[in-house]
Amino acid sequence: MREMKHTLTPQRYLILFAVMMTASVGDTLLSHGMKQVGPVSLAHLGLLIAAIRNPWVITGILCLLGFLASYLTALSWADLTFVLPATAFGYIVVALLSKYWLHEQGLTHSRWAGILLIVCGVGFVANGPSLTEHAPKPLSPAGPIP
Numbered sequence: 736m737r738e739m740k741h742t743l744t745p746q747r748y749l750i751l752f753a754v755m756m757t758a759s760v761g762d763t764l765l766s767h768g769m770k771q772v773g774p775v776s777l778a779h780l781g782l783l784i785a786a787i788r789n790p791w792v793i794t795g796i797l798c799l800l801g802f803l804a805s806y807l808t809a810l811s812w813a814d815l816t817f818v819l820p821a822t823a824f825g826y827i828v829v830a831l832l833s834k835y836w837l838h839e840q841g842l843t844h845s846r847w848a849g850i851l852l853i854v855c856g857v858g859f860v861a862n863g864p865s866l867t868e869h870a871p872k873p874l875s876p877a878g879p880i881p
Contacts, residue, residue, distance in 0.1 A: 753801065753802075753805040754818070755822040756825070756828065758802040759828035760795075761796070761799035762799075764791050764794050764795030765799075767836075771791065806818070813866050823857045826853055830847070
């Protein structure tokens, strides 16, 4: 079996960074906006519409649309089992934003330990290839066999 090389260019690292940051910031913005709106339910659609009109929620949704675009881009050239763990550093970003911007008090030592355990697990994945190499398909007289 031949050794595989990473094909991560600076542009691809930038896409992974965009996936991580747009998800983290988008989720934090949604949280901030929903704290302003208050509890909503599907039984009271007026509250849900008011939530969608909140500028923080709108900005969070736009960030999450950026996440979707960058995530799809990353999945076009790398395996899901690489892309998803490679963005785990976003958990630290969310924790820091939650603590210092949203002033959440629930960030205990055990939560930090859990976050760090998840992020450290990325090291196992990051050492592998970004794209699984498949054996070439045999050729038939009519062309490649599907």
